Amino acid sequence: MDYFKKLSNLNVHLIAVSKTKPNEDILALYERGQRIFGENRVQEIVVKYNDLPKDIKWHFIGHLQSKKTKEIAPFVSMIHSIDSFKLLGVVDKEAAKHDRTIDVLLQIKIAREDSKYGFEYDELLEAWNPEQYKNLSFRGVMGMATFTDEEEVIRNEFRNLSHFRDSIKARHFKDYESFDQLSMGMSGDYKIAIEEGSTMIRIGSLLFGER
């Protein structure tokens, strides 16, 4: 199965998750037209950014430690994994130093298991002011479903995330037309995610093979 052909023809943004994979694998997809690649480690994304073509859009998708933000702030195109107000402040400050605006998604805990990272949905409905972050562009939300083969569990979690996006938008981002993205779906659950309204799928193993 030519998954690249299949996945790049769906009506969603395809993030090719290249973590642990060598440059030659990334270039093979680049030659076929892929420009968005996702990484979850600061060290690795920095090395790949330096080595690979400059028109690649690098998306950071893993937990980001505040103190490492400065290493990716000069070039990162989108951060999917903003999981605290503290991190929002740090990314904004680092983006300002480089006179850049960075696209961000708010990562929300939706899985049954106690995932370590992500906002609680309620936390985001509290009073906070997105306007204070001058160098961030809020684009939407991201979430990861429970790792299970129970399709209904996954579907419910994705459906919740989609509703969360709508209510967070209504609460804080009414005037932001660009707060419209829903980053959900990986190799094992992207079909369900798309049925539930995903706009960005993050796919590693189907494109690059098992890690």
Ligand SMILES: *Cc1c(COP(=O)(O)O)cnc(C)c1O
């Ligand atoms: C690794 C990873 C993916 C891709 O996972 P696959 O199952 O290989 O498609 C997606 N999102 C995040 C946050 C990841 O860490």
